[in-house]
Amino acid sequence: MLERVPEAPDPRESDRTGLPLRVYVRRSGSIDSLVRVETRLPSDVAVVEEAVELIVRHCLSGTTASQRFRFNLSVVLSECLANAILCGNAQNPDKVVAVRAELRRDSVEVEVTDEGDGFDPATVRDPTTQDDLEEPCGRGLFLIRSLADEVRFNPKGNSICLMLRRK
Amino acid sequence: MLERVPEAPDPRESDRTGLPLRVYVRRSGSIDSLVRVETRLPSDVAVVEEAVELIVRHCLSGTTASQRFRFNLSVVLSECLANAILCGNAQNPDKVVAVRAELRRDSVEVEVTDEGDGFDPATVRDPTTQDDLEEPCGRGLFLIRSLADEVRFNPKGNSICLMLRRK
Amino acid sequence: MGFTTEKNPGGVLVVRVEGQLIVGNRQELKSVIQEASDNGERKFLIDFSKTGYIDSSGLGALVSISKKIREQGGELRLSGLNEDLRSLFELTKLDTLFAIADTSDQALAAF
Amino acid sequence: MGFTTEKNPGGVLVVRVEGQLIVGNRQELKSVIQEASDNGERKFLIDFSKTGYIDSSGLGALVSISKKIREQGGELRLSGLNEDLRSLFELTKLDTLFAIADTSDQALAAF
Numbered sequence: 263m264l265e266r267v268p269e270a271p272d273p274r275e276s277d278r279t280g281l282p283l284r285v286y287v288r289r290s291g292s293i294d295s296l297v298r299v300e301t302r303l304p305s306d307v308a309v310v311e312e313a314v315e316l317i318v319r320h321c322l323s324g325t326t327a328s329q330r331f332r333f334n335l336s337v338v339l340s341e342c343l344a345n346a347i348l349c350g351n352a353q354n355p356d357k358v359v360a361v362r363a364e365l366r367r368d369s370v371e372v373e374v375t376d377e378g379d380g381f382d383p384a385t386v387r388d389p390t391t392q393d394d395l396e397e398p399c400g401r402g403l404f405l406i407r408s409l410a411d412e413v414r415f416n417p418k419g420n421s422i423c424l425m426l427r428r429k
Numbered sequence: 430m431l432e433r434v435p436e437a438p439d440p441r442e443s444d445r446t447g448l449p450l451r452v453y454v455r456r457s458g459s460i461d462s463l464v465r466v467e468t469r470l471p472s473d474v475a476v477v478e479e480a481v482e483l484i485v486r487h488c489l490s491g492t493t494a495s496q497r498f499r500f501n502l503s504v505v506l507s508e509c510l511a512n513a514i515l516c517g518n519a520q521n522p523d524k525v526v527a528v529r530a531e532l533r534r535d536s537v538e539v540e541v542t543d544e545g546d547g548f549d550p551a552t553v554r555d556p557t558t559q560d561d562l563e564e565p566c567g568r569g570l571f572l573i574r575s576l577a578d579e580v581r582f583n584p585k586g587n588s589i590c591l592m593l594r595r596k
Numbered sequence: 597m598g599f600t601t602e603k604n605p606g607g608v609l610v611v612r613v614e615g616q617l618i619v620g621n622r623q624e625l626k627s628v629i630q631e632a633s634d635n636g637e638r639k640f641l642i643d644f645s646k647t648g649y650i651d652s653s654g655l656g657a658l659v660s661i662s663k664k665i666r667e668q669g670g671e672l673r674l675s676g677l678n679e680d681l682r683s684l685f686e687l688t689k690l691d692t693l694f695a696i697a698d699t700s701d702q703a704l705a706a707f
Numbered sequence: 708m709g710f711t712t713e714k715n716p717g718g719v720l721v722v723r724v725e726g727q728l729i730v731g732n733r734q735e736l737k738s739v740i741q742e743a744s745d746n747g748e749r750k751f752l753i754d755f756s757k758t759g760y761i762d763s764s765g766l767g768a769l770v771s772i773s774k775k776i777r778e779q780g781g782e783l784r785l786s787g788l789n790e791d792l793r794s795l796f797e798l799t800k801l802d803t804l805f806a807i808a809d810t811s812d813q814a815l816a817a818f
């Protein structure tokens with residue numbers, strides 16, 4: 263595990279003293295780190311911004327993610343939290359939203375679960391038709407599906423799981 | 430939630446145009462965020478440094494922790510992981526070390542659990558007596574107890590839980 | 597995080613979105629515009645050059661605002677969308693609904 | 708992360724610990740010192756001015772190294788401990804076992 267690097271022309275080799283310098287570099291065993299991050303949020307849209315920031319911070323922690331990844335992750339998280347708080351928990355202060363993120367080297371998986379009755383995502387219409395263009399609502403799932411690399415729901419429909427590749 | 434700040438003498442108030450500028454500041458609902466971070470590590474001391482860095486990064490994420498907090502957390506984590514890998518799992522590659530951290534606003538709680546038989550922490554001697562000063566081992570729990578604000582073990586002794594205050 | 601409004605010499609109310617435009621603050625943008633509209637403002641520029649991200653609620657708020665302004669005979673332009681923000685408008689085809697300029701100067705020149 | 712060794716004109720082998728001295732690399736420090744000792748080195752300075760943190764295994768390795776060097780009639784000094792690192796030596800009373808100087812220059816002057 264210890265590698266002496268005597269061949270390398272180290273700039274300090276010809277130091278003030280002219281005496282030999284040796285550099286030992288350690289190759290550390292690398293963990294293919296799967297980290298899970300979890301939190302629970304109150305059913306209040308006022309917390310969405312701070313919660314998105316918090317979760318994104320952990321997802322990016324120690325990585326050099328692209329601006330696009332950070333942006334897409336922020337948008338889809340905001341969508342999922344808004345749906346969980348407004349549609350799922352109907353802003354009921356007794357209900358919470360559970361967020362679980364699995365951080366992998368090349369991707370992030372986020373699951374957002376509310377305490378509502380769920381819904382059937384297949385029934386949601388395409389918001390980009392000419393008829394619906396001036397609708398104030400209905401773009402959330404469409405944006406989620408456009409920006410995430412994978413989207414899954416649990417059978418009940420109160421839990422959405424997204425995967426985004428770090429790229 | 431929206432607060433207009435017309436009284437505040439905004440430097441931009443007397444802008445090039447001389448026309449009124451208004452600033453609206455939003456006070457966001459704040460989450461008393463409890464975040465849980467979990468990971469599992471192989472029973473190999475070569476991963477300790479990287480694992481400590483990873484866990485500390487999540488623990489400090491988004492906070493302005495003191496250098497002392499970062500240092501103490503790094504040392505006690507390194508101790509716990511070393512004990513779990515060497516004493517608990519005896520470097521058995523089939524066994525893993527589970528780490529769970531609960532990040533609170535003012536403190537961090539870290540639990541390190543191995544798959545070993547545990548031990549009785551009450552039997553561990555004080556390493557700072559004159560007799561033991563030249564012993565190469567036995568300072569781990571002492572440092573943990575000195576640097577953490579609270580230390581608990583499970584009854585079996587294969588899981589240690591530390592609390593450190595952010596200060 | 598919030599909004600700043602500034603009356604431009606040409607009579608355009610410039611609203612800058614600083615930070616996010618999302619579910620938690622879209623109502624506030626609507627109120628700011630509504631209040632200004634009630635006070636007689638008719639020309640609006642919403643500038644996003646200091647905006648982080650927008651979610652579907654924010655986009656929806658812009659659609660509602662646009663409709664309101666049009667109903668009152670006013671004019672709305674958008675500016676300062678970076679590549680990521682612009683892609684949200686393109687994905688949802690809202691780029692066909694709004695008058696979008698690259699910079700606020702270009703938008704102001706078009707009123 | 709690793710160690711650099713440098714022979715000072717006064718005949719002292721200066722070992723700098725860059726990064727951590729912990730369970731994962733303490734053996735390597737022991738090997739570096741052992742090898743140098745086998746090659747006849749007798750005066751050692753371990754400098755910690757580029758060190759992040761040390762754990763009990765690292766402290767234990769220093770105790771072993773110190774014992775070995777003494778047995779072979781050599782001399783070991785430590786330097787460059789910041790406040791946090793120094794507190795580890797004080798807590799464990801190892802500050803009474805080692806010759807600790809503030810800077811490497813001060814340590815070198817004491818050989």
Ligand SMILES: Nc1ncnc2c1ncn2[C@@H]1O[C@H](COP(=O)(O)OP(=O)(O)O)[C@@H](O)[C@H]1O
Nearest residue numbers: 345346349350378380381399400401402403404
């Ligand atoms: N977590 C949820 N629980 C219940 N219903 C949901 C949930 N998420 C989405 N929906 C339903 O799907 C519809 C479409 O959602 P979306 O595309 O995000 O648009 P919007 O939320 O603006 O209506 C919602 O109106 C709602 O009926």
Ligand SMILES: Nc1ncnc2c1ncn2[C@@H]1O[C@H](COP(=O)(O)OP(=O)(O)O)[C@@H](O)[C@H]1O
Nearest residue numbers: 512513516517545547548566567568569570571
């Ligand atoms: N996770 C563990 N599983 C089993 N035994 C442990 C564990 N942690 C500590 N011990 C026991 O406690 C003793 C003292 O531990 P410590 O103070 O860290 O010093 P060291 O590990 O250097 O011996 C160890 O030698 C070991 O017998």
